[in-house]
Amino acid sequence: MDTSAARQAILGRIRKAQGRPAQPAPAERDAAAAYMAQHSAGPRPAFGSDLMLRFTEQALRMSDTVEEVAVPGEVPTAVARYLDAIGVARKAIAWKTLEGMAWREAGVDVEFRPPRNEDLTGITGVFCAIAETGTLMLLSGADTYSSASLLPETHIAVVPVSRIVASMEDAFALARAEHGALPRAVNFISGPSRTGDIEQTIVLGAHGPYRVHVVVVRGE
Incomplete structure (x- = not known):
């Protein structure tokens, strides 16, 4: 079942x-x-109107790395640059929703399928990103498989500025407005996987990716 x-x-x-x-x-x-619809919202912290700035600050605090690009067409080149910087091969799996980008022209070998054990890098989009906490919200689907952000050692997320919301409450409101019922899986990602179980020492990559890199896209 x-x-x-x-x-x-x-x-x-x-x-x-x-x-x-x-x-x-x-x-x-x-x-x-x-x-x-009538239920009153509780108090929320005020952190200004620049949601992108707040999201970036919080994502960095969560041990993400962040790069900004002007338009979606610059994403493949930014991914290639990042993989070169960390010494990882220009090879990845990705969500099918990203299939239209010029990956081959940027020198990145991308297959649009769920990951297997040998896949080191997974590239996803997001449903939205939450400025308050620097969190990524991903909804599962036929073309947006959850495993792409969970199994590979390196997770690269493409975040349009237009999909950054202020708070968790806003994220759920957006999901209800655009989808009605939530899908089978909703994942919230706040930085790389980590644990402090061994001598209270933080170790990254314990239960999933030990790198999360966010490419923020300013324009459409």
């Missing part, structure tokens, strides 16, 4: 115990949506 089916089974048992139908009626869904 996959995650979605298991969740539906659990919710179905709860509804049955409450004496309600297995599936919510339209009126019940409308009432839930109205409640969420």
